[in-house]
Amino acid sequence: MAFANPSRDEIKRILEASRTIAVVGLSDNPERTSYMVSEAMQAKGYRIVPVNPNAETILGERVYASLGEIPFPIDLVNVFRRSEHTPPIAREAVAIGAKTLWLQLGVENEEAAAIAQQGGLNAVMDRCIKVEDSILLPHGKAKS
Known part of the structure:
Protein backbone atom coordinates (compact mmCIF):
# COMPACT_ATOMS: atom_id res chain seq x y z
CA MET A 1 0.00 0.00 0.00
CA ALA A 2 1.34 3.41 -0.95
CA PHE A 3 2.24 5.91 1.74
CA ALA A 4 -0.22 8.69 2.53
CA ASN A 5 0.53 11.65 4.76
CA PRO A 6 -1.60 12.10 7.86
CA SER A 7 -4.70 14.27 7.53
CA ARG A 8 -4.45 17.98 8.21
CA ASP A 9 -6.19 17.43 11.57
CA GLU A 10 -3.63 14.79 12.49
CA ILE A 11 -0.72 17.01 11.42
CA LYS A 12 -2.14 19.78 13.60
CA ARG A 13 -2.29 17.35 16.53
CA ILE A 14 1.32 16.29 15.87
CA LEU A 15 2.49 19.91 15.87
CA GLU A 16 0.51 20.75 19.01
CA ALA A 17 2.04 17.77 20.83
CA SER A 18 5.61 18.48 19.69
CA ARG A 19 7.86 20.71 21.78
CA THR A 20 11.36 19.49 20.96
CA ILE A 21 12.42 19.10 17.33
CA ALA A 22 15.71 17.52 16.29
CA VAL A 23 16.67 18.89 12.87
CA VAL A 24 18.89 16.49 10.93
CA GLY A 25 20.92 18.36 8.34
CA LEU A 26 20.45 21.79 9.92
CA SER A 27 22.99 24.12 8.32
CA ASP A 28 24.78 26.90 10.19
CA ASN A 29 24.45 29.05 7.04
CA PRO A 30 21.58 31.55 7.54
CA GLU A 31 20.92 31.54 3.78
CA ARG A 32 20.03 27.81 3.73
CA THR A 33 16.42 26.69 3.89
CA SER A 34 17.09 24.41 6.86
CA TYR A 35 18.35 27.39 8.88
CA MET A 36 15.47 29.68 7.90
CA VAL A 37 12.80 27.07 8.63
CA SER A 38 14.38 26.10 11.96
CA GLU A 39 14.81 29.73 12.99
CA ALA A 40 11.12 30.38 12.28
CA MET A 41 10.07 27.29 14.23
CA GLN A 42 12.28 28.34 17.14
CA ALA A 43 10.61 31.77 17.10
CA LYS A 44 7.22 30.03 17.29
CA GLY A 45 8.21 28.34 20.56
CA TYR A 46 9.68 25.00 19.53
CA ARG A 47 13.02 23.90 20.96
CA ILE A 48 15.30 23.22 18.02
CA VAL A 49 18.05 20.62 18.48
CA PRO A 50 20.55 20.77 15.60
CA VAL A 51 21.98 17.50 14.27
CA ASN A 52 25.03 18.17 12.12
CA PRO A 53 28.46 16.54 12.53
CA ASN A 54 30.21 19.66 11.17
CA ALA A 55 29.15 22.41 13.59
CA GLU A 56 29.24 23.20 17.32
CA THR A 57 26.33 25.61 17.80
CA ILE A 58 23.48 26.67 15.53
CA LEU A 59 20.68 29.06 16.49
CA GLY A 60 22.19 29.29 19.97
CA GLU A 61 21.78 25.56 20.56
CA ARG A 62 24.42 22.87 21.05
CA VAL A 63 24.79 20.71 17.97
CA TYR A 64 24.84 16.92 18.14
CA ALA A 65 26.58 14.74 15.55
CA SER A 66 23.74 12.19 15.53
CA LEU A 67 20.29 11.62 16.97
CA GLY A 68 21.72 8.96 19.28
CA GLU A 69 23.94 11.52 21.02
CA ILE A 70 21.02 13.69 22.19
CA PRO A 71 20.66 13.06 25.95
CA PHE A 72 16.99 14.09 26.30
CA PRO A 73 13.67 13.15 24.67
CA ILE A 74 12.86 14.32 21.15
CA ASP A 75 9.27 14.68 19.99
CA LEU A 76 9.83 15.15 16.28
CA VAL A 77 12.74 14.50 13.92
CA ASN A 78 12.70 16.98 11.01
CA VAL A 79 14.94 15.87 8.12
CA PHE A 80 16.76 18.12 5.65
CA ARG A 81 18.75 15.39 3.89
CA ARG A 82 18.46 13.82 0.47
CA SER A 83 15.79 11.15 0.21
CA GLU A 84 18.24 8.28 -0.19
CA HIS A 85 19.83 9.11 3.19
CA THR A 86 16.60 8.90 5.18
CA PRO A 87 16.20 5.17 6.06
CA PRO A 88 19.10 5.20 8.58
CA ILE A 89 17.70 8.43 10.05
CA ALA A 90 14.31 6.76 10.41
CA ARG A 91 15.96 3.85 12.26
CA GLU A 92 17.71 6.33 14.59
CA ALA A 93 14.43 8.18 15.18
CA VAL A 94 12.79 4.90 16.21
CA ALA A 95 15.77 3.99 18.41
CA ILE A 96 15.63 7.26 20.37
CA GLY A 97 11.87 7.03 20.90
CA ALA A 98 10.85 10.05 18.83
CA LYS A 99 7.13 10.33 18.12
CA THR A 100 7.28 11.65 14.54
CA LEU A 101 9.59 11.47 11.54
CA TRP A 102 9.07 14.50 9.28
CA LEU A 103 10.74 14.58 5.86
CA GLN A 104 10.87 18.14 4.53
CA LEU A 105 9.49 19.40 1.25
CA ALA A 112 12.00 5.50 5.71
CA ALA A 113 8.27 6.07 6.24
CA ALA A 114 7.69 2.33 6.67
CA ILE A 115 10.55 2.07 9.19
CA ALA A 116 9.08 4.96 11.17
CA GLN A 117 5.53 3.63 11.10
CA GLN A 118 6.59 0.08 11.98
CA GLY A 119 8.49 1.60 14.91
CA GLY A 120 5.35 3.35 16.15
CA LEU A 121 6.14 6.83 14.83
CA ASN A 122 3.99 9.16 12.80
CA ALA A 123 5.50 9.80 9.37
CA VAL A 124 5.15 12.91 7.22
CA MET A 125 6.88 13.28 3.86
CA ASP A 126 7.38 16.04 1.32
CA ARG A 127 5.85 18.75 3.50
CA CYS A 128 7.42 21.90 4.91
CA ILE A 129 6.95 21.96 8.67
CA LYS A 130 7.08 25.77 8.73
CA VAL A 131 4.29 26.07 6.16
CA GLU A 132 2.13 23.47 7.93
CA ASP A 133 2.69 25.15 11.29
CA SER A 134 1.85 28.60 9.86
CA ILE A 135 -1.42 27.30 8.37
CA LEU A 136 -2.51 25.04 11.23
CA LEU A 137 -1.24 27.03 14.23
CA PRO A 138 -1.27 30.64 12.96
CA HIS A 139 -1.34 32.10 16.47
CA GLY A 140 1.40 29.86 17.82
CA LYS A 141 1.29 26.88 20.10
CA ALA A 142 -1.07 26.70 23.05
CA LYS A 143 0.87 26.83 26.29
CA SER A 144 0.72 23.59 28.22
Whole structure:
Protein backbone atom coordinates (compact mmCIF):
# COMPACT_ATOMS: atom_id res chain seq x y z
CA MET A 1 0.00 0.00 0.00
CA ALA A 2 1.34 3.41 -0.95
CA PHE A 3 2.24 5.91 1.74
CA ALA A 4 -0.22 8.69 2.53
CA ASN A 5 0.53 11.65 4.76
CA PRO A 6 -1.60 12.10 7.86
CA SER A 7 -4.70 14.27 7.53
CA ARG A 8 -4.45 17.98 8.21
CA ASP A 9 -6.19 17.43 11.57
CA GLU A 10 -3.63 14.79 12.49
CA ILE A 11 -0.72 17.01 11.42
CA LYS A 12 -2.14 19.78 13.60
CA ARG A 13 -2.29 17.35 16.53
CA ILE A 14 1.32 16.29 15.87
CA LEU A 15 2.49 19.91 15.87
CA GLU A 16 0.51 20.75 19.01
CA ALA A 17 2.04 17.77 20.83
CA SER A 18 5.61 18.48 19.69
CA ARG A 19 7.86 20.71 21.78
CA THR A 20 11.36 19.49 20.96
CA ILE A 21 12.42 19.10 17.33
CA ALA A 22 15.71 17.52 16.29
CA VAL A 23 16.67 18.89 12.87
CA VAL A 24 18.89 16.49 10.93
CA GLY A 25 20.92 18.36 8.34
CA LEU A 26 20.45 21.79 9.92
CA SER A 27 22.99 24.12 8.32
CA ASP A 28 24.78 26.90 10.19
CA ASN A 29 24.45 29.05 7.04
CA PRO A 30 21.58 31.55 7.54
CA GLU A 31 20.92 31.54 3.78
CA ARG A 32 20.03 27.81 3.73
CA THR A 33 16.42 26.69 3.89
CA SER A 34 17.09 24.41 6.86
CA TYR A 35 18.35 27.39 8.88
CA MET A 36 15.47 29.68 7.90
CA VAL A 37 12.80 27.07 8.63
CA SER A 38 14.38 26.10 11.96
CA GLU A 39 14.81 29.73 12.99
CA ALA A 40 11.12 30.38 12.28
CA MET A 41 10.07 27.29 14.23
CA GLN A 42 12.28 28.34 17.14
CA ALA A 43 10.61 31.77 17.10
CA LYS A 44 7.22 30.03 17.29
CA GLY A 45 8.21 28.34 20.56
CA TYR A 46 9.68 25.00 19.53
CA ARG A 47 13.02 23.90 20.96
CA ILE A 48 15.30 23.22 18.02
CA VAL A 49 18.05 20.62 18.48
CA PRO A 50 20.55 20.77 15.60
CA VAL A 51 21.98 17.50 14.27
CA ASN A 52 25.03 18.17 12.12
CA PRO A 53 28.46 16.54 12.53
CA ASN A 54 30.21 19.66 11.17
CA ALA A 55 29.15 22.41 13.59
CA GLU A 56 29.24 23.20 17.32
CA THR A 57 26.33 25.61 17.80
CA ILE A 58 23.48 26.67 15.53
CA LEU A 59 20.68 29.06 16.49
CA GLY A 60 22.19 29.29 19.97
CA GLU A 61 21.78 25.56 20.56
CA ARG A 62 24.42 22.87 21.05
CA VAL A 63 24.79 20.71 17.97
CA TYR A 64 24.84 16.92 18.14
CA ALA A 65 26.58 14.74 15.55
CA SER A 66 23.74 12.19 15.53
CA LEU A 67 20.29 11.62 16.97
CA GLY A 68 21.72 8.96 19.28
CA GLU A 69 23.94 11.52 21.02
CA ILE A 70 21.02 13.69 22.19
CA PRO A 71 20.66 13.06 25.95
CA PHE A 72 16.99 14.09 26.30
CA PRO A 73 13.67 13.15 24.67
CA ILE A 74 12.86 14.32 21.15
CA ASP A 75 9.27 14.68 19.99
CA LEU A 76 9.83 15.15 16.28
CA VAL A 77 12.74 14.50 13.92
CA ASN A 78 12.70 16.98 11.01
CA VAL A 79 14.94 15.87 8.12
CA PHE A 80 16.76 18.12 5.65
CA ARG A 81 18.75 15.39 3.89
CA ARG A 82 18.46 13.82 0.47
CA SER A 83 15.79 11.15 0.21
CA GLU A 84 18.24 8.28 -0.19
CA HIS A 85 19.83 9.11 3.19
CA THR A 86 16.60 8.90 5.18
CA PRO A 87 16.20 5.17 6.06
CA PRO A 88 19.10 5.20 8.58
CA ILE A 89 17.70 8.43 10.05
CA ALA A 90 14.31 6.76 10.41
CA ARG A 91 15.96 3.85 12.26
CA GLU A 92 17.71 6.33 14.59
CA ALA A 93 14.43 8.18 15.18
CA VAL A 94 12.79 4.90 16.21
CA ALA A 95 15.77 3.99 18.41
CA ILE A 96 15.63 7.26 20.37
CA GLY A 97 11.87 7.03 20.90
CA ALA A 98 10.85 10.05 18.83
CA LYS A 99 7.13 10.33 18.12
CA THR A 100 7.28 11.65 14.54
CA LEU A 101 9.59 11.47 11.54
CA TRP A 102 9.07 14.50 9.28
CA LEU A 103 10.74 14.58 5.86
CA GLN A 104 10.87 18.14 4.53
CA LEU A 105 9.49 19.40 1.25
CA GLY A 106 11.11 17.50 -1.62
CA VAL A 107 12.23 14.62 0.62
CA GLU A 108 10.37 11.34 0.10
CA ASN A 109 11.34 7.77 0.91
CA GLU A 110 8.78 4.99 1.29
CA GLU A 111 11.29 2.78 3.12
CA ALA A 112 12.00 5.50 5.71
CA ALA A 113 8.27 6.07 6.24
CA ALA A 114 7.69 2.33 6.67
CA ILE A 115 10.55 2.07 9.19
CA ALA A 116 9.08 4.96 11.17
CA GLN A 117 5.53 3.63 11.10
CA GLN A 118 6.59 0.08 11.98
CA GLY A 119 8.49 1.60 14.91
CA GLY A 120 5.35 3.35 16.15
CA LEU A 121 6.14 6.83 14.83
CA ASN A 122 3.99 9.16 12.80
CA ALA A 123 5.50 9.80 9.37
CA VAL A 124 5.15 12.91 7.22
CA MET A 125 6.88 13.28 3.86
CA ASP A 126 7.38 16.04 1.32
CA ARG A 127 5.85 18.75 3.50
CA CYS A 128 7.42 21.90 4.91
CA ILE A 129 6.95 21.96 8.67
CA LYS A 130 7.08 25.77 8.73
CA VAL A 131 4.29 26.07 6.16
CA GLU A 132 2.13 23.47 7.93
CA ASP A 133 2.69 25.15 11.29
CA SER A 134 1.85 28.60 9.86
CA ILE A 135 -1.42 27.30 8.37
CA LEU A 136 -2.51 25.04 11.23
CA LEU A 137 -1.24 27.03 14.23
CA PRO A 138 -1.27 30.64 12.96
CA HIS A 139 -1.34 32.10 16.47
CA GLY A 140 1.40 29.86 17.82
CA LYS A 141 1.29 26.88 20.10
CA ALA A 142 -1.07 26.70 23.05
CA LYS A 143 0.87 26.83 26.29
CA SER A 144 0.72 23.59 28.22
